Amino acid sequence: MVYNITEKETQPTVRSHNNGSTEELLDRFAVSEVVKGWPLYRDASEWNNYRDCFSEEGTYIFTTWSGGMDIDEFIEVSKQGRANGDFIMHRECGTLVDLNKTRDRAIAKMKTTITQRFVQDGVTFDVDCDNRFIFFCQRELSKATGQTGWKARYYKVIYEKDRIIPVDGKNAPVFTNEEIGIYPEGYKYLGAAQARLGHKVMTDLPTLNSEGLTKMYRAMDTWLEGGDPEALLGIKR
Structure with missing residues (x-):
């Protein structure tokens, strides 16, 4: 079977996702504005602005x-990776909010x-990887400022497909079946x-038509209904 997204409905419950009242429109716009900080602020090392996007x-x-x-731990690890030469950037292709x-x-x-840019051998x-960033957001009161606003509480990605891009249009590395075989399509x-850079890469993240994708949609629904999605997201504190 060709690797692909399922043809079945993935999100049966319809939420406020377009149109609606002015208040709904403004809330969805505010959430969208907050999460755009990931590709913009993180890629530019604007760490203070980036941190402000989260609870x-x-x-x-x-x-x-x-x-x-x-x-906060992720920001420190990101700084260290960047100092060591990791060059990861992001292209936002559109954001919608439930x-x-x-x-x-x-x-x-x-x-x-x-x-992500690599120089190996x-x-x-x-390597370009198409995906969906999923942000679990809430309106909350800031202890620091005393103001109420939207923040992202959880973040996880649905990985869809990836590919190698030769920078010079000709040369690309060869990965063995053993190297790529431990990671899922996506x-x-x-x-x-x-992994060649020394990172311990997760092997069970959500991809198309996987159990992880099903759990992600269940976690989204649980979150929107006011529940705790941490078990479904695989969070172990």
């Missing part, structure tokens, strides 16, 4: 190369491409290339 306490995020961790105003909760779905190449080349 002050309890924030937990996942990436292929860092595993799951608290946002809102449950009665619970002051929202899910932001950001279509993105992760693009004298060959310079990129981020196998990204995972293998990151």
